[in-house]
Amino acid sequence: MILIGADFVPTKSNKKFFAEGNAEYLLGEELCKMLQKADYRIFNLEIPLTDKETPINKCGPNLIADTNNVKLYEKIEVDLFTLANNHIMDQGEAGYFSTINVLDNVGIDYLGCGNTLSDACKPKIVEVKGKKIGIYSCVEHEFSIASANSAGANPFDVIESYNHVKNLSNACDYTIVLYHGGKEHYRFPSPNLQKYCRNFIEKGANIVICQHSHCIGCEENYKNGKIIYGQGNFLFDDSDDECWKTGLLIQIKDDFEINYIPVVKCANRIRLADEYEKTQILNQFDARSEMIKSEKFVYDNFSIFASQNIYNYLLWLTGVDNNIVFRVINRIFRYKFSEFFIKKKYSKNQMLKIENMTCCESISELFVQGLKDINK
Missing domain, CATH: 3.60.21.10 (Metallo-dependent phosphatases)
Structure with a gap:
């Protein structure tokens, strides 16, 4: 056993x-x-x-x-x-x-x-x-x-x-x-x-x-x-x-x-x-x-989960998540301030660039390798 x-x-x-x-x-x-x-x-x-x-x-x-x-x-x-x-x-x-x-x-x-x-x-x-x-x-x-x-x-x-x-x-x-x-x-x-x-x-x-x-x-x-x-x-x-x-x-x-x-x-x-x-x-x-x-459940439930987390992930790219004042305000507004901030910070075109950078295999590979080299 x-x-x-x-x-x-x-x-x-x-x-x-x-x-x-x-x-x-x-x-x-x-x-x-x-x-x-x-x-x-x-x-x-x-x-x-x-x-x-x-x-x-x-x-x-x-x-x-x-x-x-x-x-x-x-x-x-x-x-x-x-x-x-x-x-x-x-x-x-x-x-x-x-x-x-x-x-x-x-x-x-x-x-x-x-x-x-x-x-x-x-x-x-x-x-x-x-x-x-x-x-x-x-x-x-x-x-x-x-x-x-x-x-x-x-x-x-x-x-x-x-x-x-x-x-x-x-x-x-x-x-x-x-x-x-x-x-x-x-x-x-x-x-x-x-x-x-x-x-x-x-x-x-x-x-x-x-x-x-x-x-x-x-x-x-x-x-x-x-x-x-x-x-x-x-x-x-x-x-x-x-x-x-x-x-x-x-x-x-x-x-x-x-x-x-x-x-x-x-x-x-x-x-x-x-x-x-x-x-x-x-x-x-x-x-x-x-x-x-149900394959539909697997896809739909994950989509909901992703939509609940995406603004926090995008905050990482701004660096503002390390700011104590921002974190307090975000907590007061039950983390809804993240969504408001990101929508003001990034234009639609910028958001599409981020999507392309992470989804396209060739761009993603290049992006990740570049980050690794910078962080050595």
């Missing part, structure tokens, strides 16, 4: 218990027993383990955890960490090398990251109960990506990633894809995410699990496979947002039947959901899963 959990991150509120290896406090007795019974345990380590801060230039937080926090992972016998995520390089190559050295020292395997791109894209094949299980991990492009000459995470590529999975599935009895992507706090797939995940199934994956959204999403049975659009966190005490308070542990049984085991956040720790909580979580999960059977 294989257990797959999502983001497993020590934070200021509970790093003391990580360093003590206090699994009973952080996870509860029942969950600890369940993990002990598993044949293979997989989680997402979305933080570098290092005792020295060497933060990279990026937008968003630079996460870091002391190396002694590995004691909890060792205590519960994590077998494999995926490192293909948007935070593994937050402390640069020094933080990355510290992380893999720490994991090597305690015998925890990892994938989805490497000293070069060719290393990072390598999958794992493990044997569980006499079956060959292939595991592939990739991440959407942010600030953690490996290159031909530098360490980092394995990027999702619309050509190469599918070739990797096709080759892997031909060599295995069962293939798992761990895809670190999707929009944070959004419980449904975007139209493109749905296409990407379906294509993984068509190339031979049996299950595709989307992590990164920090919320439980929904599932889709597609052809001969299953897609989970959002697993939620495992243990990541970084927000009081309602969606952060629940997660799913995915159980793959010996006959490859899949079960969902809900967990609930309680302050700075988690526990198994009680029967009432479990029913509520899974009923909502099933309801959302019914909704995405």
Whole structure:
């Protein structure tokens, strides 16, 4: 039996218990027993383990955890960490090398990251109960990506990633894809995410699990496979947002039947959901899963979500979002001031140029490469 959990991150509120290896406090007795019974345990380590801060230039937080926090992972016998995520390089190559050295020292395997791109894209094949299980991990492009000459995470590529999975599935009895992507706090797939995940199934994956959204999403049975659009966190005490308070542990049984085991956040720790909580979580999960059977719903709902967020994204281009006075005014007007400001700031023609710059493959590639060169 294989257990797959999502983001497993020590934070200021509970790093003391990580360093003590206090699994009973952080996870509860029942969950600890369940993990002990598993044949293979997989989680997402979305933080570098290092005792020295060497933060990279990026937008968003630079996460870091002391190396002694590995004691909890060792205590519960994590077998494999995926490192293909948007935070593994937050402390640069020094933080990355510290992380893999720490994991090597305690015998925890990892994938989805490497000293070069060719290393990072390598999958794992493990044997569980006499079956060959292939595991592939990739991440959407942010600030953690490996290159031909530098360490980092394995990027999702619309050509190469599918070739990797096709080759892997031909060599295995069962293939798992761990895809670190999707929009944070959004419980449904975007139209493109749905296409990407379906294509993984068509190339031979049996299950595709989307992590990164920090919320439980929904599932889709597609052809001969299953897609989970959002697993939620495992243990990541970084927000009081309602969606952060629940997660799913995915159980793959010996006959490859899949079960969902809900967990609930309680302050700075988690526990198994009680029967009432479990029913509520899974009923909502099933309801959302019914909704995405309609392609129109997937498109329309994402369009609404995009329209709610676009003005905040456009604010990034102006730099005014860093102005404290603007932020106070925007909050007073319940963030509607963003829309008013952007419509005054950009003409229709300017907005069309931004659309073209981000949509056209050739222009977008040139634009992104230019930004990378400037930000070096």
